[in-house]
Amino acid sequence: MREGQPSTIYLRDYTPPTYDVLSLELSFDLGEDYTRVNNEAVYQRRDPSTTTLELMGEQLVLISIAINDRVLAPHEYVVSDTGLSLFNFPERAKLTIVTEIYPQKNTSLEGLYQSSGNFCTQCEAQGFRKITYYPDRPDVMTVFTTRITADKVKYPVLLSNGNLVEQGTLADGRHWARWLDPFPKPSYLFALVAGNLLHVEDHYTTTSGRVVVLRIYTEPHNIDKCDHAMQSLKRAMYWDEQRFGLEYDLDIYMIVAVDDFNMGAMENKGLNVFNSKLVFASPETATDFDYISIESVIGHEYFHNWTGNRVTCRDWFQLSLKEGLTVFRDQEFTADLHSRPVERIESVRTLRTSQFAEDASPMAHPIRPSSYMEINNFYTMTVYEKGAEVVRLYQTLLGREGFRKGMDLYFQRHDGQAVTTEDFLAAMADANQVNLSQLQHWYDQAGTPEVTVSLDYDAATQTCTLHLSQTCPPTPEASTKQAFLIPIELGLLASDGREIPLQLQGSTAPAANAMVLRLEQAHQVFSFNHVPEKPVPSLLRNFSAPVRLHFDYTEAELIFLMRHDQDAFNRWDAGQRLAMLTFKRLLSDLSSDEPLGLEHEFVSAWQAVLTDESLDVALRAEALTLPSEADIAEVNRPADPSAIHTVREFVHTTLAKTLRLDFEACYASLQDHGTYQIDAVSMGRRRLRNICLAYLGRLRESSINSLCVKQYADANNMTDSLAALSVLVDIDCPERTKALQHFHDRWQNDTLVMDKWFSLQATSSLPNTLEHVKQLMQHHLFDMRNPNKVRALIGSFTQRNPLHFHAPDGSGYQFLTECVLELNALNPQIASRMVRPLMNWRHYESKPAAFMREQLERIKAHEGLSPDVFEIVSKSLAA
Missing domain, CATH: 2.60.40.1840 (Aminopeptidase N, middle-beta domain)
Known part of the structure; x- marks a missing residue:
């Protein structure tokens, strides 16, 4: 093992905690140079074979430590880079630890840090140990009491988990607040927020008649963009009561939006911290996709109150127990509120594109991994999306009623506990009196069947x-x-x-x-x-x-299913299979220097979908969307990225030319000058209209450029504005430059909208896009320390621009390497996510594969490589 790199942690080595925490009182004195944390916990020994108490802690300055108010001498404990060991610890005792931390310098965005001058926390998975010394593991649960003290002018809002029980003002201009969370929880669910924030407030009355205060906190300039998030929260609360009989259990539910956040959101008990992009929405600034995503993620984090908080996971190997289950719940929430077929298609498209690729990668792992080096690397598509599919298996096998019975028994048995996937399976089986033991293989085996x-x-x-x-x-x-x-x-x-x-x-x-x-x-x-x-x-x-299905369908049979199948998903899937057969033939023709051409039956099938007004508009839009270049690469290995781009562009352009009149007619028929609505029909109409525009954009004609400019100018919503700009960004024309500059000038003060501006340019197919991306990294609005900016610009280029990322000279791979090494020092979590496009280097032809491997070797040799990045890179090279 390379010196300084982490050891592997195995599920088989799990042992219960040696001490329970009976209560925990935290006191934070928030300062401008440092924050002092006072941690007073009562420990009770549960394992009589040991008297040593092991606590986790990283990047902490220990000020003092006392047992039952007796200050310990240095020989009574040992401090290391990863924790604190106390010897001869009593069977039951109060332990008081005082530490200092430096949130203003914390660029990892784990533990306590500052975002836009406000204090906030991110403790999942192992961030709490950067706040104080503690048994930072999910199976140690206790009741938290939190007191926060800070400058009243700079930080007028002081929040933590649970209910506010006391607050006051001090003589020195500082103030304090005390919060009590009555429900035992693990440390990863702890949250603290302090800052200059405003809030919108609403109320929700539960089925049993309890009135819950709902608040969304944000910086003052975004306070007018929270209505959709609030309504989404109320819909989620109502849905969970109706579908699963689950009520909220505190007096208040709070959401805080922050700009600097590694994840999408975090379900901390009663105080959810959200990435601001998943809270703020208005028709002018958010797309239809943003609206649905916000609603889905608001629901997801709320649903965690029961599937993750009230019942949590015993250890991090069980992560999918809460995440896969809750993703399934938020998928069902979206399906019940909108179009069930469309939701299913979009979920499966994501699964096939990203998770199937992960299953075929060196980082392939079961939804319950058997080992890991760095737990942050296992917040994956497998754990979340495949985990949700495995939960869906229960409902498919047991029916909706049987699944509900299993959920009821699961909560009845395990409320307030930290449990395993076996516990969930047993509740489902016992509630329905069936043998489901073979489903355990889905938890323990990796790969796509x-x-x-x-x-x-x-x-x-x-x-x-x-x-x-x-x-x-x-x-x-x-x-x-x-x-x-x-x-x-x-x-x-x-x-x-x-x-x-x-x-x-x-x-x-x-x-x-x-x-x-x-x-x-x-x-x-x-x-x-x-x-x-x-x-x-x-x-x-x-x-x-979640399997790859092989049946030797003829093209005629696939066209037949596209027209007649009663299952909406399979109608769509038949079209995708037909397209894949076409791509496979065209790739063969290209490699043999045969002229490329589309068969009449294929074009007719696409035309039939486009012109069939009896079909749901959203389903027509989905059916007209070609498989992505990443999808084509996964089923045509070893992949030639340049050839795949060529044939997909050929199909896209040929369909546009052949069906031009139909696309133009459909586009015109869907024009809407009314008020922006986010219902399923309105979103479906916009989606189909903009799909037609994207096809027409392939014609590269001045009249189409003008059509895009007109849509951009006339649009009363971001969905239509961005769709028009997305077409122009691939065309080298004066209209492109003018529209991009107009977008910049209009939205330069809205950081989330500007992320869309960065992303658009990063995905352009025009030459010199990589050089332009490098120039954009010098833009005053780009910040390498902000994960949203990194994902918008660098992530969009490396994950959504295969043409230029896989440039024949390897320049795209070299660019990614340089970014990963810079991020490695700032934010290892984001660095490890960014490096993943290099992971499947063996899936490509020899020349790109060699370039990708070379960059992985370069990253691995880097001095000071973080454990997060090292695990990804070393496994990729060893495969």
């Missing part, structure tokens, strides 16, 4: 037989895998598009138009009686399991 299906039809007996098999590729934790329990939802379609009633051979259940098959073995066969003709199967409806 591959399900292969073939169909036989016997006309004489009118029997249709499906042959199903499952495999899973080797991943770092295991080369061979046990069979998963995979629910396959299906229907069979007759030649006229109607559903054929399904009568499973050997079953006494009545025939149904759709059913869920349980694939539990490596190979299984399912036969259906009374099938009058050879059907077209509709497989994995609603994406009933």
Whole structure:
């Protein structure tokens, strides 16, 4: 192991804490040079075999330490870079520790730090140890009391978890507030905020009649952009009561928006700290996507009150227990409030693009990892998005009612506890009196299962037989895998598009138009009686399991499913599969120097979707969206980024030219001069109209440029403004320069809107984009210390601009390396997230792969590399 790098932590080595914390009183004296923290805790020994109390602590200055008010001598304890050890600690005692910390210098944004002059905290996963010495682990839960003292003029608002119980003013111009959280919680859920903030206030009356005060705090200039977030919170509270019978449990619920934040938001008990981009919204500054994201994340953090706070995870290996479950809950929340098919399509698109790639990477891990070096690296798509899909398996297998029964039992058994994924599985199984033990393989095995299906039809007996098999590729934790329990939802379609009633051979259940098959073995066969003709199967409806499905569909069958499948998700998926077949053929033609061309049937299928006004507008927009270059690369390895870009641009442009009149007609028919609305129909109309504009933009004609300029000028909302600018940003024309400058001049005082300006330019396909990105890094509004700015400019270029990131000379990879090394010293969490585009270097052809590997080696050799980055880089190179 490289000197100075962290050791690996294993799930198998878990041991319970040796001491419980019976109570904790924290006192913060917030200063301009440093902050003094007084930590008074009562400890009770639970393990009689030891008398040593081990506390975690990093980057702390220890001022004093006392047991039962007796100040300890230096020989009675040992301080290290990672903690504090106390020997011969009593069976029960009060421990008082005083430390000093320096929030103003904290660029890691973990622990206590300053954002825009305000104090705030981020303690998940292990930030609390940067505040004080404490058993900073999720299975140590206690009641927190927090007193905050600060200058009253500079920091008039003092917030922490729970309910405000006391406050007062001191003679020296300072003031104080005391908060009590009556519900035991682990240290990662602690929060503190102090600053010059205003708030909007509302109230919510729970089903049982309790009135809860709702407040959203922000800096004064953003106070008018909180209404959507407040309404989203009230919708989330109501939805959780109706869907799961869960009420909020404190007198007040607070949200604080900050500009400098590593994550999207944090569910600290009663005091959620949010990245400001997920709170502020107005039609002029936020897109439809922003509105939905804000509502979803507000819901997500609120839902954590029960799935994460009241019932938390025993250790960080169980992270998906709270995150996967809560992502599933926020997906259902969005689906119930808006379009369920659209929500499902967007969730699966994200899963396939990002999580499937992660499953195929050197960082592949189960949703419950068996080991890690740095826990911050496991806030991943696998833990969150795949974790949500695994929770969805329960609902698919048990039905919505059965799933609710399992949730009820889970809370009944484990309220106030720190538990494991096995506890969740047991509650689901016991509540429904079924054996679900095979679902445990989803928690313990990495990789994306591959399900292969073939169909036989016997006309004489009118029997249709499906042959199903499952495999899973080797991943770092295991080369061979046990069979998963995979629910396959299906229907069979007759030649006229109607559903054929399904009568499973050997079953006494009545025939149904759709059913869920349980694939539990490596190979299984399912036969259906009374099938009058050879059907077209509709497989994995609603994406009933997170697998790669293989069935040898013909192009004609895919077009048939696009037109007739009763399952909205599968209608969309058939189009995606048809596009992938086309891309595969075009890549082959390109490599053989054959002329590129689109088949008439493919163009006709796209035209049919575009012109079918009976279809939901949002679904039409989704169906017309081509697979991304990243999607194409994942199924065409080793990937040639330049070739993939060429064929995708060819398809996009050819469709635009061939269907120009249809795109123009559809665009014109969807024009809306009314008041901006964020309902599903209005958002769907804008989405489809802007998809049409994006296609037309491929024509590179002055008339289309003028159309974009007109939409940009006439738009009464950011969605339409940004859509027009997104087309212009790829066209080298005077209108582009003028529109970008106008956008800058109008929004330069709104930091979140300017993130969109940075991102747009970073994703441009025009030559010299990389040089322009480097110039933008010198812009006075760009700040390498702000994660949102880094994600907007550097992240957009490296993750959403494959053409230039994968430049043939390797310049894109070199640029990313330089950024990662700079971020490594400022904010290791963000650095480790930024380095991930280099991770799958083996998926590419030899030349780009060699360039990517070279940069990984360069990063690994860097002196002072953080554990966060080292883990990603070392595993990527070792794979």
